[in-house]
Amino acid sequence: MTAPLRASTVLPAPPAVLGAATALLDAYRPGDRFLATPRRTLLGEGVAVRVPHDARPLTERVREVLADAPERTGDPGAVVMGSVPFSPDAPPALAVPASLRTAPALVEDPLIALPVADGPRRDWQVREVPSGAEYGRAVADAAARIRAGEFDKVVLARTLELTCGQEPDLPLMLRRLARRDPGGYTFAVPTGPRRTLVGASPELLVSRRGATLTANPLAGSLPRSTDLAEDVRRAHSLLESPKDLHEHAVVVEAVREALAPFCSRIEVPEHPTLVNTAAMWHLSTTVTGELADPGTTALDLASSLHPTPAVCGTPTGLAREVIAGYEPFDRGAYTGMVGWQDASGDGEWVVTIRCAEAEGALLRLFAGAGIVGASSAEAETAETAAKFRTFLNAVGAAL
Template sequence: MRRATPRPPQADRTSPAGTVGAATALLDAYRPGTDRFFASPTRTLLTGGVRAEVPHDERPLAQRVAHILDARRRAGAPAPLVVGAVPFDHTAPAALVVPETVRRATALREDPLIALPAPHTPVADWELRPVPAPREYAGAVAEAVRRMRAGEFDKVVLARTLELTSPREVDLPAMLQRLARRDPGGYTFALPCGPGRTLLGASPELLVSRRAGRVVANPLAGSTPRSTDLAEDVRRAAALLESAKDLHEHAVVVDAVRAALAPYCRTLEVPVRPTLVRTAAMWHLSTTVTGELADPATSALELACALHPTPAVCGTPTALAREVIGELEPFDRGLYTGMVGWGDASGDGEWVVTIRCAEAEERRLRLYAGAGVVAGSSPEAETDETEAKFRTFLHAVGADR
C-alpha cells in the first residue's frame, strides 16, 4: 500500500464547478485506509484522516453528531462535516468521523472523463462461497412466505452473502474505479469500517437528503434483473411497472417513508405511481418524495434516523421483521442495509441506503444482496434476484468472466 502523504489539518478545497477532470481526479486520488470517498448525483467528496470520531453512547446519534460538529465549528473549523456509515442495527456503534481534510468536486456524471474505461482488472482465481447456499436461502424465503400467508407479518427482506477469497490482496482503488465508472449517476462509496477493513459499494438508493429546507427521499422497492438483449430488457422493465406483487411491495415502502417524514415537513409531495430507475444490473421501481421542513433546525441525519430502516431493507411491521431476519439470516449484517453518507454543521447532508456493497479485508471480500419477500414471492425468483444483485461487485472484481 502506498505511504500516506501528510496533509494540512482542516483543509477544505472545492474544485471550480464544471472543471473537466475535477471529480475523476478525486476518484483517482483515493487511498485505502486513510481516505473516505463518496460520490452522488450532486457532488464528489474525498476526505482524508480523522480529526475526531463520533462517540458511541446513550444519546441519539443525530444529537451526538450535532454536538461534535458544533464543537469543531466553535474551535474554528469553517465548514465541518461528518462522513461515514451507520449499521443496520441502530444500537451498534457507527463508523462516523470528522475528517482532517475535505476535497470537493462536482458530480462524477458531470465529468466527461468518467466515460473513460476503468483500469484493467487482472483475472483472479477467486474462490467463492455462498452463505447461506442458494438452496438454504430459498428455503428461508419459503418459510417466510408460509408465515406471511398465515398472517404473522406483511413483508421481510432476506439477505445472503457471497464470500470471495483471492490469492492476492484486493485492489481497492481499481475496484472503486470500476464501480464508479459503471454507474456514475448513482452513489459510490469507500471508507474504513474497522481495523484493516473497508466498506465499498455503488448504491442506487437515496434514503434522504437535505439542502437548506428542502428534503428529498427516493425509496426503491420492487426490482427485476436486466437483460443484455435490448428487446428483453424493455419487456422486463414494462412488466415490472405492471407487476401487482412489486407494486404492492413498493407501495408499502412509500407509505412508510411518507409516515416517517410527515411529522418533520410542512409540505410533502408523493407521486401516485412509481417510475423506473435502472442500474447496470437491475431495474427498480422508484418514487421521489419531496418536502419542505417545518423546522429548519432538523438535520439530514435526524431525518435519516427517523426513516431507518425502511421496509425496503427490513420489512413490516419493522420490529417483527427484525426478529424474522435474526431467525432466518445466518450472519450479522453489520453495515449492510444501514446508511452511508455525510452531514455538515448546517444540517445539510446526503444519506444513502448501504446496498450493492461489500466488506474487504486483505485477500477477502464479503458481498451482500437481499430481496424483499412478500406473501406472493417465489423462492426461486428471490434467489435469482440476489444473484443478479451480486453481479455489480462480481463485475468490479473481474469475477463475472
C-alpha cells in the same frame, strides 16, 4: 444543551472543472472516505475527530462533534462522513476528516467515460452463505408465514465470501463501480481496523438542502437483460406487476408516514416510475417536502427512516427478529446508511446496498430481496444473484 445549527458555508455546488471529480476518484486510497452522489464528489482524508459511541442519540452526538470541529481543526467547513450500521446497537463509523476535497458530480465529468486499466488477474474462490438452495427454502418459508398473517414483509439477504490469497485492490474496485453507474451513489469508507465498506447504491434514503428534503425509495426489482427487446419487456412487466407494486407501495407509505411529521408540505407521486442500474430495473418514487422546523437535520430525517421496509420489512421490530432467525451472518454496515452532513444540517444519506466489506484478504458481498406473500423462491434467489453482479463485475469474479 443541543448545539445550534450554523448557516451553511460548507458544500456549495462546486464549479464544473474537467477532470476534477475523476481526480478525486483516482486519489482515493484505503482509509480515506470517498462518496460520489448525483450532486457532488467528496474525498475526506485522515481523521480530525470521530463521532463517539455512547447512550446519547446519534443525531445529538453528530451535532456536538460538528459544533466543536472548527475549534479542534481550524476548519469552519467541517463535515461528518461515514456509515451507520443496520443494527441500532452497533457503533457508527462516522468522523470529521482532517481534510476534505470536493468536486462536481462524477456523472458531469466527461473523463468518467474513459475505461479503467485492468489490474492483475485474480483467481477468486467464492463461498455462498447461505447457499442458493438454503436461501430459497428460507424465502419459501417466510412467504408462507406472511400468507398466514404473521407479518407483512421481510427482506432476506445472503452473502458471498470471496478470497484470492491477497488483499483486494479497493481503489481499482471503486473506479470500476463508479464508471459502471456514474449517476448513482458510489462510496468507500472505513468501518473498522483494516475494514472498508465499498459499493455503488442506487437508493437515496434522504437528503436535506436548506428547507427542502428529498427521499427516493426503491422497492420492486427485476434483473435487466442484455437483449434490448427483452430488457424493455422486463421493464414494462415490472411497472404492471401486482406483487412488486404492492411491495413498493408498502415502502412508500412508510417513508411518507416517517417524514410527514417533519414537514409543512410533503408531496408523494401517485404512481412509481422506473430507474435502472447496469444490472437491475427498480420501481422508484421521489418524495419531496418542505421542513416545518429549519433545525431538523439530514441525519434527523435519515434516522427516522432507518431502516425502511425496503431493507428490513414490516412491522419493523418483528421483521428484525425474522431476519435474525433466517440470516446466518451479521449484516454489519449492509442495509445501514452511508453519507455526509455539515454543520448547517444539510447532507445526503444513502441506503447501503450493492456493497461489500473488505477485511484483510476477505471480501464479503451482500444482496437481499423483499419477501411478500406472493414471492417465489426461484425469483428471489435469481434477484439476489443479479444484484451480486454489480460487484462481481467490479472484481472480475463470477457466481
